[in-house]
Amino acid sequence: MQLVLGDENEVYELASLKIKETENKYIKKGINDLSEKEKKIKAKSLVLVYKKTNRVILELNMIQNQHYYPLSILDYARIMKKYMKKEIPSLPIMSLDSHDYNFCDFNCKDCLAIDTRQWAQKNLGYTTYDIETYEKTLKEISRYSQKRGLDSVRFEMSGEGNPDMYPHRARIIEYAATKCNMKCVYVSSGSMLDEKTIDALCKYAYYIRISLPGINNESYSLYSNQVSDNKFTYDDAMNLIEKLVKKRKEYNREDKLMIGARACMRPENEGYYIKTAKKLGEIGADSFQIVKILIPLGDKIEKYRIPQETVDELTHLHKNYEDYGLMHIQTPHKLDYMYYHRELEDLTKPSQCYSSLVSPILYGPNLVICTHWEKIKDINNSHYGKMRGNINELEDIMHNEHANYIRNIVPKNCSSCCSIFDNQVLEMIKAQLVLVDDLDDVEFYLTY
Ligand code: SF4
Numbered sequence: 438m439q440l441v442l443g444d445e446n447e448v449y450e451l452a453s454l455k456i457k458e459t460e461n462k463y464i465k466k467g468i469n470d471l472s473e474k475e476k477k478i479k480a481k482s483l484v485l486v487y488k489k490t491n492r493v494i495l496e497l498n499m500i501q502n503q504h505y506y507p508l509s510i511l512d513y514a515r516i517m518k519k520y521m522k523k524e525i526p527s528l529p530i531m532s533l534d535s536h537d538y539n540f541c542d543f544n545c546k547d548c549l550a551i552d553t554r555q556w557a558q559k560n561l562g563y564t565t566y567d568i569e570t571y572e573k574t575l576k577e578i579s580r581y582s583q584k585r586g587l588d589s590v591r592f593e594m595s596g597e598g599n600p601d602m603y604p605h606r607a608r609i610i611e612y613a614a615t616k617c618n619m620k621c622v623y624v625s626s627g628s629m630l631d632e633k634t635i636d637a638l639c640k641y642a643y644y645i646r647i648s649l650p651g652i653n654n655e656s657y658s659l660y661s662n663q664v665s666d667n668k669f670t671y672d673d674a675m676n677l678i679e680k681l682v683k684k685r686k687e688y689n690r691e692d693k694l695m696i697g698a699r700a701c702m703r704p705e706n707e708g709y710y711i712k713t714a715k716k717l718g719e720i721g722a723d724s725f726q727i728v729k730i731l732i733p734l735g736d737k738i739e740k741y742r743i744p745q746e747t748v749d750e751l752t753h754l755h756k757n758y759e760d761y762g763l764m765h766i767q768t769p770h771k772l773d774y775m776y777y778h779r780e781l782e783d784l785t786k787p788s789q790c791y792s793s794l795v796s797p798i799l800y801g802p803n804l805v806i807c808t809h810w811e812k813i814k815d816i817n818n819s820h821y822g823k824m825r826g827n828i829n830e831l832e833d834i835m836h837n838e839h840a841n842y843i844r845n846i847v848p849k850n851c852s853s854c855c856s857i858f859d860n861q862v863l864e865m866i867k868a869q870l871v872l873v874d875d876l877d878d879v880e881f882y883l884t885y
Pocket residue numbers: 541542543544545547548549550551596597598599626
């Protein structure tokens with residue numbers, strides 16, 4: 438049975454494209470007992486309901502809960518509706534991906550950041566981000582978005598190096614959370630996390646995702662390619678996740694803070710996906726992402742067909758992840774090859790790049806249209822400008838002639854897109870709203 442959760446925690450049953458409030462108290466309790474985190478992560482689809490008749494006029498199933506967390510597709514849909522109703526002058530920055538540190542302790546074999554990292558050091562003079570400008574910039578971004586109907590911007594720290602090594606990490610997390618009401622997301626190997634940062638993360642962050650270069654000690658060592666004598670291992674990463682989980686409990690934030698791990702598909706990981714999922718579940722982590730990355734340069738994808746045993750292992754995991762104690766799993770959609778082809782995927786381009794409005798990147802102090810390496814290196818056609826953190830500067834930076842110019846030439850000039858899915862989803866939402874006569878007659882909800 439498909440259920441829909443209303444804004445006042447009322448629960449509806451969805452059948453034959455209509456919603457009807459349920460009388461069943463067990464069903465109501467089941468949904469309302471979900472934690473704040475579970476309500477976002479366990480959602481199955483987004484629906485648009487015509488309020489007068491309770492008829493569902495749109496359902497989107499690919500809603501990528503983990504990708505948007507701690508926001509959800511519902512936040513994006515409702516902001517789009519506000520924009521279409523002209524309640525806000527333009528879309529807010531909903532998610533900011535900040536690349537604030539430009540060195541790494543690992544030398545991963547197929548690191549995609551090396552090229553842009555070296556380019557940025559040479560061409561932007563950017564290696565790290567001074568903390569005073571950084572804080573002012575976050576304040577300005579949150580002001581800009583609040584004015585456009587979003588109280589809390591998703592603030593992801595990941596990047597061109599190891600974010601653990603940024604010297605002011607604990608301070609910027611606390612500042613973003615307490616002074617800007619941002620929702621912090623942290624992505625790193627965790628190899629250089631200090632106690633102060635662990636504490637700040639567990640107290641303020643909403644999602645910590647530890648990247649695993651391999652999912653056993655051998656493949657971790659092979660792919661992280663560390664040169665120091667004191668190498669960080671797969672076991673160390675698992676111990677770190679366990680420590681984060683314990684600290685989260687101390688701060689009583691189990692209902693909000695999601696802790697997970699991500700691993701890329703590798704030949705050496707075969708046979709270890711279920712073992713890692715089980716281990717993660719046992720130590721209290723919530724999620725496990727298994728993803729494909731681009732085939733290493735010069736290599737041939739045909740060499741890396743996924744063996745049947747691994748297809749079986751991942752299919753089993755996808756169906757039974759809850760039995761291993763996990764709240765969420767992500768496995769690749771197509772279980773054909775272990776990597777993505779380097780040839781461009783010829784997907785239909787959206788008419789507009791929404792992503793450049795709602796999720797630009799902060800590349801040091803530079804506000805850039807998206808994370809695609811071609812864009813990072815194309816200052817004239819992809820950089821909005823350098824942020825100084827002055828109040829109201831975004832009204833100009835995001836809407837001046839240059840900003841309009843760079844947004845006008847995408848996506849038609851983009852050779853591929855790192856946010857194709859986000860763009861397509863927002864386009865679908867907008868296209869449906871255009872068809873509605875009176876936007877006050879419809880509302881978006883999540884289903885379970
Ligand atoms: S941890 Fe990330 S940034 Fe560092 S070398 Fe590996 S892939 Fe590159």
